Amino acid sequence: MNAIQSLDNAQVLEPLGSALPRLHLPDCRGLTPLLKRLAYGLAFPLFLLFLWQTATERVWLPPQILPEPAFVWETLLDMLGTGELKGHLLASLQRVAWSLLIGGTLGLAIGFAMGLSRTAKAYLYPSFSLFSQFPVIAWSPLMIIFFGIDEALKISTITVAVIVPFAVATYKGIENVPNKLMEVGRIYRFSFRQTLWHIALPAALPAILGGVRQGAMQAWLALVFVELLASSEGLGYLLVYSRNLMQLDVVMVCMAVIGAVGLLFDLALTQLERHFSKWAPKGY
Amino acid sequence: MKKIVSLAAATLFSLGLPLSSFAQENPKIIRLAFSGAGTGGKPASGGSFLATAHQKGEIEKEFEKDGIKVSWTFFVGAGPATNEALALKKIDFATQGDLPLTVARSNGLRTRIIMKGSQFSRNYIVVPTASPIKTIDDLKGKKFAVQKGTAGQLRLNRVLEKFGLKESDLKVIDMNDDSAKAALSTGDVDAYITSSTDLVSRGLVRRIYKIDDPKVNAPSQIWVAEEFETQYPHIVQRVVNALVRTAAWASEEKNREEQYRLWAKTGTPYSDYKEDFKGDQMRDRLNPLLDEYYVSSLAKSVAEAKQFRFTRREVQLAGWVEPKYLNQALKEQKLEGYWDEFDAEAKRKKAGAAK
Numbered sequence A: 001m002n003a004i005q006s007l008d009n010a011q012v013l014e015p016l017g018s019a020l021p022r023l024h025l026p027d028c029r030g031l032t033p034l035l036k037r038l039a040y041g042l043a044f045p046l047f048l049l050f051l052w053q054t055a056t057e058r059v060w061l062p063p064q065i066l067p068e069p070a071f072v073w074e075t076l077l078d079m080l081g082t083g084e085l086k087g088h089l090l091a092s093l094q095r096v097a098w099s100l101l102i103g104g105t106l107g108l109a110i111g112f113a114m115g116l117s118r119t120a121k122a123y124l125y126p127s128f129s130l131f132s133q134f135p136v137i138a139w140s141p142l143m144i145i146f147f148g149i150d151e152a153l154k155i156s157t158i159t160v161a162v163i164v165p166f167a168v169a170t171y172k173g174i175e176n177v178p179n180k181l182m183e184v185g186r187i188y189r190f191s192f193r194q195t196l197w198h199i200a201l202p203a204a205l206p207a208i209l210g211g212v213r214q215g216a217m218q219a220w221l222a223l224v225f226v227e228l229l230a231s232s233e234g235l236g237y238l239l240v241y242s243r244n245l246m247q248l249d250v251v252m253v254c255m256a257v258i259g260a261v262g263l264l265f266d267l268a269l270t271q272l273e274r275h276f277s278k279w280a281p282k283g284y
Numbered sequence B: 001m002k003k004i005v006s007l008a009a010a011t012l013f014s015l016g017l018p019l020s021s022f023a024q025e026n027p028k029i030i031r032l033a034f035s036g037a038g039t040g041g042k043p044a045s046g047g048s049f050l051a052t053a054h055q056k057g058e059i060e061k062e063f064e065k066d067g068i069k070v071s072w073t074f075f076v077g078a079g080p081a082t083n084e085a086l087a088l089k090k091i092d093f094a095t096q097g098d099l100p101l102t103v104a105r106s107n108g109l110r111t112r113i114i115m116k117g118s119q120f121s122r123n124y125i126v127v128p129t130a131s132p133i134k135t136i137d138d139l140k141g142k143k144f145a146v147q148k149g150t151a152g153q154l155r156l157n158r159v160l161e162k163f164g165l166k167e168s169d170l171k172v173i174d175m176n177d178d179s180a181k182a183a184l185s186t187g188d189v190d191a192y193i194t195s196s197t198d199l200v201s202r203g204l205v206r207r208i209y210k211i212d213d214p215k216v217n218a219p220s221q222i223w224v225a226e227e228f229e230t231q232y233p234h235i236v237q238r239v240v241n242a243l244v245r246t247a248a249w250a251s252e253e254k255n256r257e258e259q260y261r262l263w264a265k266t267g268t269p270y271s272d273y274k275e276d277f278k279g280d281q282m283r284d285r286l287n288p289l290l291d292e293y294y295v296s297s298l299a300k301s302v303a304e305a306k307q308f309r310f311t312r313r314e315v316q317l318a319g320w321v322e323p324k325y326l327n328q329a330l331k332e333q334k335l336e337g338y339w340d341e342f343d344a345e346a347k348r349k350k351a352g353a354a355k
Helices: A003-009 A033-057 A069-082 A084-116 A118-131 A136-147 A151-175 A179-187 A192-229 A235-244 A248-279 B002-014 B049-056 B058-064 B078-087 B098-106 B151-162 B177-186 B226-231 B233-251 B253-266 B270-277 B292-307 B324-332
Strands: B029-034 B069-074 B093-096 B111-118 B123-128 B143-146 B171-174 B191-194 B205-211 B220-225
Touching: A033 A069, A069 A084, A069 A248, A084 A118, A084 A151, A084 A192, A084 A235, A084 A248, A118 A151, A136 A151, A136 A192, A151 A192, A179 A192, A192 A235, A192 A248, A235 A248, A235 B171, B029 B049, B029 B058, B049 B058, B049 B233, B049 B253, B058 B069, B058 B233, B078 B093, B078 B098, B093 B098, B098 B111, B098 B151, B098 B220, B098 B292, B111 B226, B111 B233, B111 B324, B123 B151, B123 B177, B143 B151, B143 B177, B151 B191, B151 B205, B151 B292, B177 B191, B191 B205, B220 B226, B220 B233, B226 B233, B233 B253, B233 B324, B253 B270
Parallel strands: B029 B069, B029 B093, B143 B171, B143 B191
Antiparallel strands: B093 B220, B111 B220, B123 B191, B123 B205
């Protein structure tokens, strides 16, 4: 189970009627559930925006440190217009794509190996458990020594961040394939390949996609960190550089884009995951 | 009587003259900052009379009797970090290079430039000894380290422009001095812009280009935050007095060696300063005057910062340079004419010609 789904399905505890007046959310009858959720979800960001606007109007912080929302918006449009943002975004996305490809392949391989073979699990699982304990930041000094500061550093660091969620999800997915299905396979004397393609993979697919989603998120988060280190392009780079030139509006645009792209990743992959969950075997 | 006093006070108040300027109110602390630190972030600086003043405790001596504390900050993040501190009102005086100075003003941060910090620095573009790079043209597509947002970046852009190149023709990577030196020796970056001679004498790097044009090496400056200046003009005067005294001491050739030793506390070796200042008169390099050279150089930096797209808004030059404190100090200490003035072309004006 992943965060968003569990949130969706969770029972929300209402505040105790006796202690607190029960908060009535505005009744939005006539709106589709999606719009309703959107409206509730936007309430807090809008409040933050209002707070931001007020803070700049009343100069709670100097404008050099906290530029006004309208100015940040203008900068966003300007950067979209000049193609500056696109260039940096593409550089970042490219790094993530490579890392997902390499890290994803490795992660899937490790996950499948551990899930399908007891021997592989016995050899790999303890080391893997240890490996998964290190945060990406802890890898960076070693990585710099091994890979220098070039593209290799960025891609390898993000790759490390990707491997763990991929491998864990795959392994768990296969481990949780209902025994009944495996038994059917055994009765039909499926070969290893048949077991993999016709039973393990389809049954574990939703879980694996969950891993893909988490992997992509991890990659995106690691990316920004890695680009802060030493680069000449990418969103993380633009973030630091703009800070050096006191262009806090650009910093905020970068943050907004990082957030938006991350959210987009998440939404798209969640949809994909849901789509595949529909026909996956359930209820065993 | 009481009535008259209160009436006078009210009149003054209504005229917009704060009473404090008459009462000569003192701050509790004077906060000075260097846009840089010694090796490994050591709290020390070198190569300027402000650094000498710090090492010799000249500002502290000046304000000891008033019980005013003096604090010094050394920003590893260099000029850009100084700007953030200024925006958050955490510093009163600072020395800074031309690019962050201009960036600050274009963002509406208010400073008054009260003295030149130093001038005629020498810089070099260096590459690892074994590197095949020989000319500026060879730098195309190579990894070049520079601390972004500092005077070094603007300097690099000026050099590149001379050779018909742009920053985007290179892969320019943001690194501070320590990291850049390490990265050069491991071959992680292909080139660096630096004043250091240390790496050369250790055989780690080779110079491919010497930057000795005073129009490329813009002078550094010392400023006071406008808010502080408005509130405590008498303190600003005394800080400048102490600094002019130090600058005069620092400019004496007999103090050259001692000064290198003081500066070497940064971790930059003595030999580095010796080599850097070789053949120059101390009084030329440590010249505090806000002369024609300074003012035209400042205007040029402002224009270039805009041209290279480091600043986006116009920068107002009017009211920025404030020479009155310096002039007062020179007069009091009978130092008028001690330092030579330089014209817009960085040529020495003939003695007496300025008067």
